[in-house]
Every structure is written in structure tokens, then in C-alpha cells.
Amino acid sequence: MQNTFNERRFVIKIMFLVVGAIFILRLFFIQIIETKYKFSADNNVLRYTTEYPLRGLIYDRNGELLVINEASYDLMIIPRQVKAFDTLEFCTLLDIEREAFDKKFDAAKRYSTYKASVFEKQISKETYAVFQEKMFHFPGFYVQPRTLRKYPRPIAAQCLGYISEVTQAMIDEDSYYKSGDYIGVSGIEKSYEDILRGKKGLKIKLVDVHNREKGSYKDGIFDTVPVPGKNLYTTIDAELQAYGELLMTNKKGGIVAIEPETGEILALISAPNYDPNLLVGRVRSRNFSALYLDENIPLFNRALMGQYPPGSTFKMINALIGLNEGVITPQSRIGCSLGYHVGGLTVRCHPHPSPCDVVSSIQYSCNAFYCSVFRSIIDNKKKYRTVRAGFNMWRSYLESFGLGLRLETDLPNVGRGNIPTDAYYDRLHGRNRWNSVSIISLSIGQGELGITPLQMANVTSIMANRGYYIVPHIVKAVGHPSNQLKKFTVRNNTKIDSRHFTYVIEGMHQVVEAGTARNAKIDSIAVCGKTGTVQNPHGKNHSTFLAFAPMNSPKIAITVFVENAGYGSTYAAPIASLMIEKYLKREVQRKELETQIINTNLMQSR
Amino acid sequence: MRNTKNIFENFDFVTFGLYLFLVLFGWLNIYAAVYNEEHKSIFDLTQSYGKQMLWIASSLFLAVVVLAFDGKFFSTFAYVIYILAIIILIAVMFVGVEINASRSWFQIGEFRIQPAEFAKFATALTLSKYMSNLNIRIQELKTKFVAGFIILLPVLIILLQNDTGSALVYFSLIFVLYREGLSGNWLIIGLMLVTLFVLTLIINQFILIGAIAVICLIFFYFIRKRRKEITQLIMVFIIAASFILVVDYIYNKVLQPHQKERIDVLLGNEVDLKGAGYNLNQSKIAIGSGGFFGKGFLQGTQTKFNFVPEQSTDFIFCTIGEEWGFLGSTVVICIFIFLLIRLVNMAERQRSAFSRLYGYCVVSIIFFHFLVNIGMTLGLLPVIGIPLPFFSYGGSSLWSFTLLLFIFIKLDAYRMQLL
Incomplete structure (x- = not known):
């Protein structure tokens, strides 16, 4: 009797096998088919x-x-x-x-x-x-x-x-x-x-x-x-950089100093500036918005991006083009009667000994001389049949100076400045309805010209090198001081014959020795410089100065722009001079001048 | 009667071999699950794996003791053992310690013992003893009643201790009754009730009752001429409908939140993977990440770094799944199935009804643990905290299964001495 139901053992065994099979199927699904569990496991543990x-x-x-x-x-x-x-x-x-x-x-x-x-x-x-x-x-x-x-x-x-x-x-x-x-x-x-x-x-x-x-x-x-x-x-000289920033206290503008021989940027200053430590860490966002909203735009690098008309500092370039084009000789003399007069137009000049040759025209910054030279260049009918051709030739000289184009330097956001084109004047005056007189202000560095301090410093460097430049750059070696970058060793020659520079440099030397920038003179160093006063339709004139020194083996070429500061000789020249002294002598003797410059506040007036 | 000269005479070495494999493989997996860089030795007694080694050693000793008993001892003292177990079960409610909301443990020094584990073999012995009486037929109502009482008494007490998982195990003894002649309808009814239970929780109770009514009406169409069957059909409908309402009531009003959650998780009603669904999800992740060959011994990251809770006890199968992969898991499942079938065969070769019945009790209990534990880890059944036989860490459970199994091995060895 007890075995009546022994067939049921099969039912029970089958049940076991079914359960086993279900489990194995389930495992097959979870472990082999489905991949999301592996992903989840990695997320859990890795x-x-x-x-x-x-x-x-x-x-x-x-x-x-x-x-x-x-x-x-x-x-x-x-x-x-x-x-x-x-x-x-x-x-x-x-x-x-x-x-x-x-x-x-x-x-x-x-x-x-x-x-x-x-x-x-x-x-x-x-x-x-x-x-x-x-x-x-x-x-x-x-x-x-x-x-x-x-x-x-x-x-x-x-x-x-x-x-x-x-x-x-x-x-x-x-x-x-x-x-x-x-x-x-x-x-x-x-x-x-x-x-x-x-x-x-x-x-x-x-x-x-x-x-x-x-x-x-x-x-x-x-x-x-x-x-x-x-x-x-x-390539930055920290001492010089710091000194320049100190001099620019409470001023707006830019300074660029270059070692002419190598194109190395010794100092690149944009004022007003800020402490870089402000833009670090948790305080960054707060400080950044404050700097961003500051009306003096300290985040804007004036030295690279700021465009200023060069003013009289531009005259040397016109002198060089004139000499190279043969429209003047070093001995050519042009008279000045308190300005340049053509038709009803007068470009005014200040009283100075007249007539001037190339050297003294730079020394006294004579406007009449340059108006005349500029017109001779543009209207050189022997070489160029049209004003347009003359103008484009003139413009191509400027490009060989690195003006109106972006210098391929190693800093980002470098401005290209502005040199007007013939097309621009066609639009402004009508096609072919302009001539050398319409664009006469270019002769003295005014008008539509826009040049960045970096470009102007490069021009200074060209003067110092007597005709060539190496693209200004800020990094010289990577990884190890001996691992010099090869990129910045190419000489870029201007279209000016090197011999013409002698007269211009002599003129620049006279500017400092006996001309418009006598306050830039440094004992025992032959400084060559040129002042510029940039007419500013929005306010007080900008003061600018470019210089290099020593005259015969230049170690530093520098350009200073000070916004709303008046004459070039008033602020820009002494600042440049102090910078040169600082760099060449490592110690500034003229403490009185230094203090006076540092304490000058040009920020309040507009 | 003859005395055995050797306790290993007629000893079933195959079953013993399976037992040994499961226990030792379990030990390795416990080691892997709670592996601790600072205690690298598997014999380190401060760690679970070291302790498990002690439990295994003592279990083997216990097995030898069981084998040394006289073959008739267990049938003779079955009732006494049962009564003792019931008394201890009641006692633990008063002097036991509460762990995980269940007051079902005795604490003796460092060690805890769960009497509910030992009540299993006591109940098995008593049920076998009662059912093996010559004039007992399960088809009789009285027999059903007494058998039901023997099974339900410990269930009731254990439920009072708030240990639902352990209590459910006893219901597996229905398979024993089935083998002895209980109508298969009972199993079918049981299965249908479980199905209805699950459906009730998923589907709105009134829609469900409506659906059953429709099914009954279809049946009614086929049997409309047979009056007796119509009555039965109406009875079935009434029972089903009331069952649904009762389940719904119990689920919403009686069940405790954590029990409800477990059911919800299983049914997919709940997707909170940080809360109640966490165990199950992590368990599936661990097993699923094992792939075909597994990550290798001690290489399981999910279990080793504690992402799976209860990994050395109730979720030990995760470690197997993760470290031994589909291959290892399948082997373990096959070994279990093999053991269960082997035990059925052994039960069937017994000459005494008592031994056969007891054999089926052992099979049923091991099967139920196997089914629920692995079903839970694989997300097929609700999370019910019962251990995987021979694998899970814990003295009570290992001792209890060892006793359960070796009493049967003893009875099996003793069968030749019966005429």
C-alpha cells in the first residue's frame, strides 16, 4: 500500500528539474544576454x-x-x-x-x-x-x-x-x-x-x-x-616690467620695450593693470566682474590691442620713404613758415629754425617738411602715373614695417592696427576724387592711422636695427632655458635701404640732445627718440614717445603711449627715458623725475 | 537485533560527497564574500570565514554523533523531540534576543542559536512517525487534520516570533503529504491561490473578480446541464472572490511596511533602488557582472566591497554568480538538483515508511530553501530571508541542515537491518 503512490516521485523529480532549468535560464539571461548589469557593476565600484x-x-x-x-x-x-x-x-x-x-x-x-x-x-x-x-x-x-x-x-x-x-x-x-x-x-x-x-x-x-x-x-x-x-x-625682464607698471600708476596707456637685435619683448605694459592674483581661486568670479565692468577696462591689453594714431613719431617713416624713393636727399632743405600752406589748407607748425633738412626736421618735428615730402612721394609723376599708384607704393612701405598687418607674435589677440587703403578713400571721397592733399594728415601721423604700441615698438626696433626686425615675441625657450625657440629668428627686411637710416637716427639723437625731448636725455647714454602728440578728438591729446639706446649698439627699443596726457615730451618721453635708464643701468639716478612721474595722476581728467 | 560494527556500514558516500562539496564550496565563497585584506587567512577565527570553519568542523562531528545513534532512536523518540522543540520555540519568545525585528534567537556568549532551525527536523521526525502508522491514510479528514496540526503548530509560534521566512519553510512539507497520496488538487489549489495572490496585488481586486466571473460563466456554458458541477463552480467562484478580498485586506491593512515593500519590489510596483529595491538590484548587478566564466576567486568587486547586503548569509549565491560566473552557478544548481534527486531515490529505496517519509521531509525542506533563496537572489521571488542550505554563513543553519541530512543518511544506512 505504501507504494501505491510511488509514481509520484517522478512528478517531484520533474518539478526539481523544472526549477533548476528556470534558474539556469534566468542566469543565462542575467549573466550572458543582459549587459546593463556589468555596466552598473563598474559604476558601483570603479x-x-x-x-x-x-x-x-x-x-x-x-x-x-x-x-x-x-x-x-x-x-x-x-x-x-x-x-x-x-x-x-x-x-x-x-x-x-x-x-x-x-x-x-x-x-x-x-x-x-x-x-x-x-x-x-x-x-x-x-x-x-x-x-x-x-x-x-x-x-x-x-x-x-x-x-x-x-x-x-x-x-x-x-x-x-x-x-x-x-x-x-x-x-x-x-x-x-x-x-x-x-x-x-x-x-x-x-x-x-x-x-x-x-x-x-x-x-x-x-x-x-x-x-x-x-x-x-x-x-x-x-x-x-x-x-x-x-x-x-x-623674454620679460621682471624688474623693468614692474618699474614700468609703477611709472604708469594712475595713467592710461601702453609701453612696449623690445631688444632690437632679437625681437625679445622686455616689457609689455598696459595701464591701468591689476594684480593677477585677483583672478585666481574662489575670489576670481567676483574680481573678474569688477574688472570687466571697470570703465578703464583694465582687462584690455592696450599694448597689444590699443590703436593710436602715431602722431609725429610717424615722421621718420616718411623721411625714410622719401629718401628711399629719391624725392629728397639727406641735404634737401624745405622752409617752414609756421605751417604748410596749399590752396586754402594750412597744416600748422610751431616756431623753429627754418629751413630744415632731414635731421633737423626730425629734431624740431617740422610739419611743413613732412607735408611736402609726403606729397612728393605720392605725386611722384616720374615713377607713378596716378595718385593711387603712388599711394599704394607708400602703403606697401608701411607694411614692410609691420604696420597695418598682424605681427605673427606668440601672444594672442594682437591688433593689426589700421592703415587706410585706396578703396577706403574711394568710398570716403568718391572714386579718384582724392589726392595727396586730401590725405595730407597721413604725413604727420594723424588721420585714419591706427597703430598699436607693439607695432610702434617694432618700428622703433627697425630704426635701431637700421632696416630690419625680428617678430617681437615673449617666450624664448620651452622646457629648459637652452631649448630656444627657432621660430623667432627670421629677419624681416623693410623696403628701405639701410644707409638711409643714418640721417634719421641722427635726427632722433638730436631730438633728445637738443630737440623736443631734452628731458629724455640720460648722462652717458646716447638716446635716440622722437616725440609725438596725438590729436584726440575725444579729449586731451595723447602723449607718445619712441626711443632706442644706446645709439650705436642698441639694447632697448621702446614705445610709450600715455592717453590724455598732452605733449609727447611731457610724460611719454620721461617715462621712456626712465625705462631705458632702468634697463641699461639697473638703477635710476633721476629720483626726482621718477617720483614726479609716479605721482602724476592722469586718470581724473577726461 | 544486530548492532552495526561500523557506523559507516551501508553509509551513502555519494550523498556525503555532495554534502562535503557544498559545505566546502560555501566556505570558500563566504571567504570571498567578506574577504578582508587585513585578515587574509581563511582560518582567521576573528572573521566569518574562520568561524564558518569551526561550524563545519563541529557539523562533521555532529554528523558522526548522529551516525553513532541507534537506527531506531529517531523514530522512537520522535514525539519527545518534537515536544521539546515546541517548548524551546515558546521559550525563545520570552528569553531570546531580538535581531532584525525577530525575537527568535538564543544568545549564549558570542554565539547565537535559532531554535526555529532545529524545529525543522523535529517536525519532520514527528510528521514521519505519525504518517507511518499502519492505519493512517492521508485521504482521511482526520489524518489531514492531525498532519496539518503537526506542521502548523511550529509555524504559528515562529510567525509570532516575526520570522516569516522560517515559518514558510514548513509549508514545503505538503510535498511529503502529496507523495503519500494527498490529492494533487491540493497542490494545484495551492498554486492557484499563490497565482491569485500575486494577481490581486497587481490588478485591481474588482476587475480580477469580474474576470474570474467571466471565466466561470464560460465554464457554466459547457456544464450547464450538470447540476452538481454547477454547484461546485459556484463554490469555486465564491472561494476565489473571498480569497481576493481577504488578500487585498491583508496586504493593505495587516502586512507590515517592510513586508509590503518586498512584495512590491518583486512585482515591479516599486522602483526605488536606494530603498527597498536596493538588495535585489545589487544582487542582480553582482550576478550579472559575473558573465560566463566569472571574475575569478576573490576578484568579485560587488560582493567583496559590500555592495550586496547579507552577502555571506542569504545572498551568498551572488558571490558564486559574480566570481564563478554562469559556469559556476550552473554547476552549483546542478549539484543541488542532483542531491535532491539522489535523496528522492534514497527515500524510495527505504523499507520502512518512517524512513521514506523522513527522506521526503528532508528533500522538501532543502528544496524549499533552494527554491526560495536562489529565486530571491535572481529576482524571481520576493526577498524572504532564508539561507541557502550548506552554503550560507551561520552555525544554526549549518547544524540544522547537517542534523536533518545525516539523520536520513543514518536511517538509510540502517535500512538493511530492517526486515
């Missing part, structure tokens, strides 16, 4: 941390550090792993408002709940030290070391530039960058970004459910080591 390389340092020409790195920390958050914690304590530690906290937290959650994002940027060492001890109270948060730029001396802000977080557009353009990365957006930081940034490293770590690190993934075979950025050796 933590990708970017190892940021140190950004390259920036030195001046004498090995002094201009830009260094300072440790800072980004507080990262993985919202999924955040557990309840004391928000008040958290906010107090980090010194943030409760509302700001909520906002950041929501933003992080919106970005991703399981991917890390930056919760608070650039926490200082001090805050980090305190926070780190309490960090175990705050699961889901961790700290990622970063570096901040720091500037030992608050100088050269506009040329060094700054770095800031990448925007989405930059990420789209270059996949190297990820949200939260930093990139140079202006100055050297921008133009040498590729060299300075180095290469990011990646570490894959395993974390447990409490977000504790449990070692590296597969013994780190997928990890990469960050490669530090290369250091840059600039």
Missing part, C-alpha cells in the same frame, strides 16, 4: 580619478619666477553616495550659505547621481586642513587636489593672462578637456596652453559601498601618469 599635471611655470628672462603653482583642492561630490549629514556643520566648515549649498547640490544631482562633479572649487589649504579631519562625516564627498596659479609679483597680468574653467564650447572643440578642467584664456596662458598644460593622468580605483578606496583596478594596468606641463622662459 572610480575614475583624473590626476592633474602641474601646469608649467613661467620665468622671466633672468630666471625669476613670474608664475608658480599653489596647492588647492576641489571638493567633489557623488550625489548617489551622499548620506544624511549635518549640513550646518558642512556649510560652516566651507563657509558657504545654506541656499548656495542647496543650489550646488541640486546642480550636482542634475549632472549625474553616480558621476563625480565639482561641488566647491578651489578650497584653500587652510580650509582643506580643517575639512579633511571631518570628512568621514560626509560620505559621497571627496577632495581632488588641484593647483592654482600664483604670482610672486603682481606684475604683467595682461601678458601672462589667466586660466579659467573650460566652457562647453571649448569641450566640444577639443575632447581633451572635460567639465571642470582649466584652460588658458588669455595671454601667454592661452598661446602656450598646449605646452603649459602637460598631460592629464587617469587612475582607476576600486571603492567599496562606503566609498572607501580599496586599491587600484587590475593593479593599475589602465592607469596613466600625469605628465607635468613644460616651463616657459619668457
